[in-house]
Amino acid sequence: MLLRKLAAGLRNAPAWQQAVAERLASSTLCSTSGRASESPAFGTLWAQLHSRFASSNASGLKAYKPTTPGFRGRVITSRKDLWKGGPFKPLTEGLSRSGGRNSQGIITARHRGGGHRKVYRELDLARGEGTTAAVVQRLEYDPNRTAHIALVKHKDTEPGVALRQQYSYYLAPQGVQEGDVMYSGVDAPILPGNSLPLSAIPVGTAVHNVELRPGQGGQLGRAAGTSCTLVKKGDDGYAVVKLPSGEQRLVLSRCMATIGVLSNPQNKNVKLGKAGATRWSGRRPRVRGVAMNSVDHPHGGGRGKSKGRISQTPWGKPTKGYRTRSNPRTDWAIRMSRHKAART
Structure with a gap:
């Protein structure tokens, strides 16, 4: 009963x-x-x-029934509240795959190749102060990024304008639903999805899609479930922003940022379940260095399992604790490195 x-x-x-x-x-x-x-x-x-x-x-996760060995441990993020159809075609373009090679055909990123075909969605990451208010039409899944995206329609658009000028794709923060209105500008309310200059945002607010140069488009805080924190606003025209890694850096107060935390926070708990799912995403298998010959890798060669040295790349660079960043031109903007933030 x-x-x-x-x-x-x-x-x-x-x-x-x-x-x-x-x-x-x-x-x-x-x-x-x-x-x-x-x-x-x-x-x-x-x-x-x-x-x-x-x-x-x-929980925002979808677990599969163990009908096959690959489904037994497979867990993905739930998409039940997202748009079931395809993308908005006027805002899409073809995406060619490079296979990890640069313009000269040299492999600069190893273990890249294959993968499912994708259509690129053109996102509006700039969202300047002159942008009109936009109404959220639907939330969509984007195969090119971990966060979800929102298709919005701009208000007060002149009749006869092309569709790609009437609609835009925005990064969708948590809490934004179909029918909500997103604003851009200094006078925009402090609500998720609204874009304002850092000078108009209260200290301590969680923001994402932060610009590094005014008008260039957001570059910081664009992954699923992440956000930056506005720590301080100075009188010299700069603001201190804390990144998800713990790093604190100076950003011009005129740069735009969007209020809220990005959607799809459970993306970090995804379990692919089988090796084929990794191949679908365009990542090829990696061979361990200790399984190679000595001419192919510093860890190779020898009788049995033997490494005999610290962990290194195939070109002899240390892989653990060795800092490779060398950009004195932007060192002045970093107030606290992520390495120092991890120790505190």
Whole structure:
């Protein structure tokens, strides 16, 4: 009787959850005597099913049924609230893959190649002060980035204007839904999705898509679930922004930033489940250095498993604790490095 009531309460659940609940309700566990439904084994079974249903619906993650070895451990982010169709075609363009090679054909990024074909969505990352208010039409999945994107329609657009000028793609922060209005400018309210100069944002506010140069477009804080924090606003025209890595750097107060934390925070908990899912994303297998010959890698050669030296790249550079950044031109803007922030 208890299972039948719970199965009836799952009418709004996905089809596979309804099928499992109905199958349990009609099984031998629901005997007329009622003794089986009161057994400890039944309670444990239903507790596991209930926790699985609740976690898959509320946590933002989607777990697969273990029908294959690859699905057994596969966990991805849920897309039930996103647009089910394709992208807005006027704002898309073809995306050619380089395979990790530069313009001379030399491999500069190893282990790149293959992967599923993608269509690039043109995002408006600048969002200057003259941008009109925009209404969110829908939230979409973007295969080119970890955060979700929002298709918006600009208000007060002149009739006869091209569609790509009436609509734009924005990075979607948490809390923004279909029908919300996004504003840009100094007078915009401090609400998620609105874009303002750093000089007009209160200290301590979480922001994303922060510009490094006015009008260039946001470059800082664009990954899923991340945000920057406005730490200080100075009188010299600069503001101190704390990045997700812990680094604190100076940014011009005239630079634009968007209020809020970016969407899809559960992206860090994704488990691909099988090696093929990595190949779909365009990443090829990596061969361990200790499995190579000595002419191919510093860790190679020898009898049996032997490394005999600190971890190195194939070209002899240390891979642990060795800092490779060398850009004195921008050192003045870094107030606290991420390495120092990690020690404090």
